[in-house]
Amino acid sequence: MPKLVDHEKRKKQIAEATWRVILERGMEGATVRNIAKEAGLSLGALRHYFSAQDELLVYAMELVKEQAEARIKRVAAENLPPKEMMLKILLEIVPTTKETMAEMEVWFAFTAHARHKKDVFDASHDGIFTAIARLIHYLDEMKLFKKELDKDVETEKLYAIIDGLALHAMLEPSRVDRNRIIHILTSHIHSICKEEQENSGVGHL
CATH class of the missing domain: 1.10.357.10 (Tetracycline Repressor, domain 2)
Known part of the structure; x- marks a missing residue:
């Protein structure tokens, strides 16, 4: 159970980073690379939670x-x-x-x-x-x-x-x-x- 809670918390943090990127750079700037940087994660770490950009954007919305x-x-x-x-x-x-x-x-x-x-x-x-x-x-x-x-x-x-x-x-x-x-x-x-x-x-x- 603790792992599940941490996983969801991290996904929410990534979603919040996505919102910040969209507000600052627009949708064209909401790349996986920019979102990972805003969230303080490597690309590999972000892809552990979201395998594709659309999956991440849908979760954030x-x-x-x-x-x-x-x-x-x-x-x-x-x-x-x-x-x-x-x-x-x-x-x-x-x-x-x-x-x-x-x-x-x-x-x-x-x-x-x-x-x-x-x-x-x-x-x-x-x-x-x-x-x-x-x-x-x-x-x-x-x-x-x-x-x-x-x-x-x-x-x-x-x-x-x-x-x-x-x-x-x-x-x-x-x-x-x-x-x-x-x-x-x-x-x-x-x-x-x-x-x-x-x-x-x-x-x-």
Whole structure:
């Protein structure tokens, strides 16, 4: 068991080195040689953990996804009013901190790189659309979602808003800052919810 733990820890360290290389040099600089150097490993040692570049890149991106999912699960487990919980979850998806901004920048770079390699990694399966669909369904379950709205359409609209905010937060951080993002998301959440007192109890996502 100790060897397994050490192995996974080392793989995570290599993945984190991969993120740093992508942030500093872009995907074209994310060679096995550069990543090994950043991780402080020889090429042979790195290949002990990852036999090919694509295998390493996919692992690094899956780790980004897992970290985001873990943050969302922690928020979902909190005892928050529905609208507040929805906002807090969306703020774990849209980059508003140095950590999440770095994750998003790496994710966008990798998505562009992987768009012709769907046999290796399908970046469209990032889990964001599914998470948003569940949030819309959750509002409906809590009797907050406006009856006149179409859940499928609102899921697509919110997905587009999240994508747009994420991109512009990365490209224009001084304009699309955390306060602006919170204002836009809060406004949108209120626009799809009924005008009534929220119940402090929560359902299950």
